[in-house]
Amino acid sequence: MKINEGVEWAVHCCLNLSWVAPDRTVTAAKLAAFYNLPTAYLNKQLQALGRAGIVSSISGPRGGFQLARRPEKITLMDVIAAIEGPEQAFRCTAIRQRGPAGDLDAADGYRKPCAVSQAMRTAEFVWRKELASRTVADIKAAVERSTPQAPARVRRWFDNSRT
DSSP: OOOOHHHHHHHHHHHHHHHSOTTOOBOHHHHHHHHTOOHHHHHHHHHHHHHTTSEEEEOSTTOEEEESSOGGGOBHHHHHHHHHOSOOSOOOOOGGGSTTHHHHSGGGTTOSOOHHHHHHHHHHHHHHHHHHTOBHHHHHHHHHHHOTTHHHHHHHHHHHOOO
16 A cells, blocks of 8 residues: 555644644745645645645735644544545455356355455554544654654744745
């Protein structure tokens, strides 16, 4: 399975937005400059987060993005679903019913999902459940434990950036 790089960008943006003052917004250009990313592409990710209610945007000269929910209320699965969409990673195409293989399993009329589909769906459920149990606040706490100066550095950079 491959997760779009936009997911990584979106989680990092949520993390950085969690460290700026709650009454402050950060432009897409500043968020992009912080990681040397293309602004237009990052803005698409931020818009997707906005549609999902993870961030809110304010227009105008003092506009930009801010978290729409507390970090404790934003799961990694929320971010993935916002960027990647709600579709399941595994899509069974029922190939067991095609060609000569179709005759081998026809006795049960294909009433039950095949073992491959069951295994893949179980694995995806576990993956999604784990990501739904992790929040931006969890990531924030881990970063703050390993790099206590990170929040102040991020705030200072966004405060002093002219981008």
